[in-house]
Amino acid sequence: MSAVLPAAEPVPQTPFRRFLEEFFESKLATLGFVMLAGIVLLALLAPLLAPQNPYDLAKLELLDARLEPGARSVAGITYLLGTDGQGRDMLSAILYGLRVSLYVGVVSGIIALTLGALTGVLAAYAGGRIEQFVMRVVDIQLGFPAILVALILLAVLGKGVDKIIIALVCVQWAYYARTARSAALVERGKEYMEAARGLGLSGTRIVLRHLLPNALPPLIVVATVQVAHAIALEATLSFLGLGLPTTEPSLGLLIANGYEYLMSGKYWISFTPGVALLATILAINLVGDQLRDVLNPRLAK
Amino acid sequence: MTVYVLRRLAQTLLVLLLTSGLVFGGLYLVGDPVEILVNPQADQEERARSAAALGLDRPALEQYWIFLKGAFSGDLGKSFVFGRSALEVIIERMPATLELALLAMVMSVGLGIPLGLYAGLRPHGLAARAIMAGSILGFSLPTFWVGLLLIMVFAVQLGWLPSTGRGPTTEFLGVQVSILTWEGLRYALLPALNLALFKLSLIVRLTRAQVREQSLLDYIRFARAKGLKRARVIGVHLLKNILIPLITVIGLELGSVIAFAVVTETIFAWPGMGKLVIDSIFQLDRPVVVAYLLVTVFMFIMINLVVDLLYSALDPRVRIAEVKS
Amino acid sequence: MRRPVSASCALLQVRDLVTEFAGREGRLRAVDRVSFSLERGEILGLVGESGSGKSVTGFSIMGLVDAPGRIAGGSVKFDGVELVGMADGELRRLRGKRIAMIFQDPMMTLNPVLSIETQMLETVLAHDAVPRQEARRRAIEALGLVGIASPAERLAQYPHQFSGGMRQRVAIAIALLHRPDLIIADEPTTALDVTVQGQILYEMQRLVRESGAALVWITHDLAVVAGLADRVAVMYAGRIVEQGSTAEVLDAALHPYARGLLDSVPAANAAGGRLRQIPGMTPSLAHLPAGCAFRDRCAYADDACAAVPGITLRGSRQVRCHHPLFEAVS
DSSP: OOOOOOOOOOOOSOHHHHHHHHHTTSHHHHHHHHHHHHHHHHHHTHHHHOSSOTTOGGGOOGGGTTOOTTEEOTTSOEETTOBOTTOOBHHHHHHHHHHHHHHHHHHHHHHHHHHHHHHHHHHHHHOHHHHHHHHHHHHHHHHSOHHHHHHHHHHHHOSSHHHHHHHHHHHHHHHHHHHHHHHHHHHHTSHHHHHHHHTTOOHHHIIIIIIHHHHHHHHHHHHHHHHHHHHHHHHHHHHTTSSSOTTSOOHHHHHHHHHTTTTTTOTHHHHHHHHHHHHHHHHHHHHHHHHHHHHOTTTOO | OHHHHHHHHHHHHHHHHHHHHHHHHHHHHSOOHHHHHSOTTOOHHHHHHHHHHHTTTSOHHHHHHHHHHHHHTTOOOBOTTTOSBHHHHHHHHHHHHHHHHHHHHHHHHHHHHHHHHHHHHSTTSHHHHHHHHHHHHHHHSOHHHHHHHHIIIIIIISOOSOOSSOOOOEEETTEEESTTSHHHHHHHHHHHHHHHHHHHHHHHHHHHHHHHHHHTSHHHHHHHHTTOOHHHIIIIIIHHHHHHHHHHHHHHHHHHHHHHHHHHHHHTTOOSHHHHHHHHHHTTOHHHHHHHHHHHHHHHHHHHHHHHHHHHHHOHHHHHHHHHO | OOOOOOSSSOSEEEEEEEEEEEETTEEEEEEEEEEEEEOTTOEEEEEOOTTSSHHHHHHHHHTOOOTTEEEEEEEEEETTEEOTTOOHHHHHHHBTTTEEEEOSOHHHHSOTTSOHHHHHHHHHHHHOOOOHHHHHHHHHHHHHHTTOSSHHHHTTSOGGGSOHHHHHHHHHHHHHTTOOSEEEEESTTTTSOHHHHHHHHHHHHHHHHHHTOEEEEEESOHHHHHHHOSEEEEEETTEEEEEEEHHHHHHSOSSHHHHHHHHTSGGGSOTTSOOOOOSSOOOOGGGOOSSSTTGGGOTTOOGGGGSOOOEEEETTEEEEOSSOOSSOOO
């Protein structure tokens, strides 16, 4: 065979630009990204956009309860999405509900990512017994369905935003730990790690500067899936009455509140918050799906 | 092989012990069941009496010890609410949950594998794209909300299927089963569909990914080069290779479906273990909650074990590795 | 099946075969106007670097080119019958029956989860309606033929219980089950240990001679071809650049690329001397120079090479070059 020299092809773009280009190649992913950006914006600006503060019980007018979408209140305000059983404006409730859902999903995701990734990378770096033990725990935990683990924890912990975040972190950390460990194991075998050790770099420095950044792409992919799961799980638990307190309704609770009116044809109380929830999860999943394709080196040709 | 199974069973015992300790300890910290169980007008003496009757007056560790002693003889305590053995109450509800879970799994596997196979074999076709888009949607739909929609559309608007409860049961192998008669099946269809939807999407995606990966491998091309019919190349060569990893997933998902039945049973008022445990959590019926968790954890571990054994039975490569080790 | 009387025409006649792959960078021609023919019992060595289109040529003959690839033109006549555009059912009846194929990596060609028995018997039964007992007998016979000891017991085993060389023997046994007229062997020894390579090569040669099958041996290894093939075709970037009898081509290649390939074989060089290498690297199909695909790396290239060279005939030899090395001494 002829001598094979590495081709010195010119690199026309930065990796990040190429990443963006590949990401937005898919129409569905672009749609997902736009949807997600819109939803996040709506949630952030909820206090400015919402016609009513849904948490302010004094503002609620029982006479306005269960109004249809587009109906006018006694005070002459139009309720675009109708009202719920307590006369709460559904549009406002949904905007604030989005805030709660996203907050719970993202905060639990960040904490779980941090804890899980550190555990996984440290386990891979430590090796031996410690690694075996940590991965055993991870395996056992992942053997149980998330809903069951969350159910046990909330039965024990009780209601509250902090409680549900703790439960969601406990459910999710193991996924991050497993991903981080396997990514770190691959990196551990590579030559530059030997070189880093040879240079006398300290353990923490190797972990923080070398292992973690390389473990990041797969972690980001897992994170999108997990945040979507966390939001869905929180909504489910709140629907069951185990998640958030009724004073700060998340989307799950709004749906639960509408449940009793469903049979009498007042569908919107459950339906519209559900659409908002679905749109949020769908947008995250669409983005996550494309991220996996773009960031996965095995599929890249 | 036997050693392997025995080791796994020993592990099971350890996990059960751990779970029971955690749950028991945790639940002990939450609320006082007497508050809920006893008439609010009851005086101090009456409360003390009922607490003593339930064994709640003793220290936590002693309560746990009594529980453990009982557990080893198959007694997981008495339900505060039903006044009967908690295990009995759960086992009574178990067939309802299991038939729902099985029906849901049959639906998702029966639909998911063919759809995933199709989408994997013709990845660029319109139908395949539709299937994949549908699976992302199915993946994103909150199960409980879909349950509400199903009730609204099929029960309230169209009136085709009953919305809540379990249909009439018939006895089958000593178990009360409802899905063997058409009338009973009608009640089970909506909840099972609700439970199946998420898993269906999962199985479609997994099957498709497997098909895409495997159909690029040389053994498929070699099978075609031998002059085999397409049906045999796909139905035997490809399918057997994708089924082996799928069996593991399907087994584990069965466990997850049983757990997720908690949600579906609550929405459709399906009288299974899931609805029971939710009710018990609210009524602080500790023995039932603990017993439910132990029973489900035990079931999961058994399912995992069966899946592992099945895997080694199906994959010739694993069988040999077992013998050697 | 009735075989047409065709003593006069070649067993396999490939004419201007074009196979294209649709990709991000447009359609790529993996096989570009390839023509060759093969008599009964003849052995052709199809030589080229990886990516030269030699394997795709093999798959095109078998009708095993999958989307995004497709046969875009030309003709493949097997025993007088046109294979390009043939209905899939008819093609299937030929595959494994009259045309068999052996693949490169024996670790990957046998299905890991089916027993050898299943994989052999299904091949017999796909073409002949015989009782299972008879199919089994044939399978055992074929395994014995390729030198597998105690074939009856081995039949019940799974691929992972065989070594690489043994697996390739099984694959060869499967290919021989129906005593095909043509065998296409896609680098069947490349993935094996050197010692095993020699054995398999020897066995193949013996079996092909005994059965009278014609053989297309696809390889990147000229040394293998030297001892095996009657004729050699050298491929570069999808085109056959030179073909002729093995002795003639190996003795004095006419195409600069073929000459370069020969010079880079260690055996062709004096011991201790430096290996000569073709400058540059195999271009990817997406970035081929217009005209002669080899011109960027060719010492003889000039302006004429900007046009695609036609085929020059010299006796039974064909060369696709503007400056064939008729007199040049290397």
